[in-house]
Amino acid sequence: MSPDVPSPDGPDATGPQQWEQMLRAMLGPAADDAIREMRAMGVDPAALAAGSGLPTDPVALQQALGQVQRMLATSGDEPVNWEMAHDLARQQAAAGGDPTLSPGRVKEVSDALSVAELWLDAATELPPAAGTAHAWSRAEWVEATLPTWRTLTEPVAASLSAALADALGPAIGELGEGLPGGLPPGLPPGMADPAQLLRGLGSAVFGLQVGQAAGTLAREVFGTTDIGLPLLERPSPALVAANVDAFAEGLDVPVEEVRLYLALREAAANRLFAHVPWLRAHLLDAVAEYARGIAIDVDQLEDAVSSIDPSDPAALQEALSGGVFAPQTTPAQQAALARLEHALALVEGWVDEVATTAATPHLPHTVPLREMVRRRRAAGGPAEQTFASLVGLELRPRRLRDAATVWAHLTATRGTAGRDAVWEHPDLVPTPADLDDPQGYDARREAAVDESADLDRALAQILDDAAGAGGAAPDGDEGTPGTPAG
Structure with a gap:
């Protein structure tokens, strides 16, 4: 040597x-x-x-x-590393280019949304949303919608991080206790406490996942509502111009017609969320209820982690995207997911029916456009699959067609005003049974009213009987003052 x-x-x-x-x-x-x-x-x-x-x-x-x-x-202490999520989402959104919209492009989108509002006035009783219409780049979509991603994902991330800390924290603590003198003193903040270390890791993993999904969605979505959830706290119609144009390129339909049809869907959904005050909270509460029941299969987690090659970043990302930290699903969570899926189907079915009704007199390709959007939504995209693999949460309305059929039936039997009035209370909206049998909607509601009336009469009779028993004594046995009758 x-x-x-x-x-x-x-x-x-x-x-x-x-x-x-x-x-x-x-x-x-x-x-x-x-x-x-x-x-x-x-x-x-x-x-x-x-x-x-x-x-x-x-x-x-x-x-x-x-x-x-x-x-x-x-x-830090956040369940999702939002700095990481924001940076990665912007990076993903810009992949392949994301130029600032020219004044001409902005005008095209604004005009389409304005026309859509006029056409919708003939198809629904719900008035336009109060928010200003927007024409966005992909980066602008990320900035505008990240606050709702925070609301959507933090309950799930917090529960999952806590479950990870409970499941693996003791094992890491035992590992430290097995070393002479325990874990070395003076470790950087967040590394000496096993539970805090795991929460930090979970925060980083969720930051990567949310950023990846939001950034990928930014290259796919048309507006603020086409994944079923309202991504703005205050409804305001918007279109991502580049994504609308990219969708139109694969169709044998003029881009102007595609833009108008998608503007109709976006504006209709915003009308719904703006004027049905309980709806947004109902959807987000279903996500939070799902999150509260999260638990971790420790054996499955250990098997998954042991198969990761830490020297291969691509393998690590693939493992994370494949559901390494996917939680078990309990019956209560399955019920919450079923309610969420049903609500998403009702929303998108209503939007599908109303937008198509408004478009039919004006757009020659309404029927094929409707079918293309339905198929696209049913298939789901890579970002939706990322959320599903991470937390078992699929933002997909499996029964969109059945829901659209119910809303069409209600339009035919009750008119536009009667159909839209169904949204006034959660108890009035179509149930899964109504999706199975739209024709029986009215009969089931009448039966429910009759059952409620019978219950009211029974309760009234019980109260009357109780009042009678505590009143005057029977004839011939009035008793004496100060002495109980009988």
Whole structure:
């Protein structure tokens, strides 16, 4: 061996020195104590690294440790690392280009939304939403909708992070207790407490997942409502111009006609969410109810984690996207998801019926456009699949066609005003039984009214009987003053 080349086992060996530098970068002042304890136990840091599957290249290792440190340092106490989610969503939205809209493009979208509102006046009794119409780039869609993604995902993320900490925190604590002197003192904030460490990891994972999904959706959605959930707290119709044009490119329909049909759907959905005050809370509450029941299958989690190659970022991302942290689904959660799916179907079925009714007199290709949108929604996209694999939550109305049939039946039997009046109370909207048998909607409502009337009469009779029993004594047995009758 050349004297200029340090011996792999010597004190100047590059591998161990680099590993000691990595440990110092990660552990800070506690690194020296940790290294001494490892050597006293006969553990070589470089050999430990090789056996763990971590990268042996010092540069790659430095990058990996730096990423872990940044992830944990920026997670804080939030269940989702929103800084990470925001940055990744913007990055994904800009993939392939996302230019600022020219005044001409803005006018095209604004004109389409204005025309849509005029046509909808003849198809629904619900007035336009009060918010200003928008023409957005993909980046603008991300900025406008991230607050609702926060509302949607934080209940799930918080429950899942807590479940992870409860499931794996004790094991990590035992690992630290098994080391001489326990975990080294002076660890950076967030790394000494196993539960906090796991919550930080969960926050980072959810930040990646939400950012990836929101950014991917930004390249697919047409507006603020076409995933079924209202993504603006205050309803306001908007179209993502680039996505509308991209959708029209694959159709044998003029882009102007496609833009008008999608504007009708967007404006109709915003009218619904603006004037049915209980609807948005009903949808988001179903998500929160699902989140409250989250539990983790520890054995499944350990099997999944052991199969990940930490030196391969692509494999790590694929594992996370494939549901490494997917929770078990309890019967209560399945019921909450069923309610959510049913509500999504009712919303999209109503939008489908109203928008098509408004479009038919004006757009020659209304029927094929309606079918294309239905198929696109039923198939779902990669971003929707990402959310489904992460938390078991599918934002997909499986019974959209059945719901549209119910709304068409109510239009035929009650007229536009009668159909829209059904949204006045959750008890009036179509049930799963109505989706199975639209023709029986009225009969089922009448039966429910009769049953309620019978219950009211029975309660009134009970109260009357109770009042009679506590009143005057029967004839011939009036009793004496101050003495109970009978």
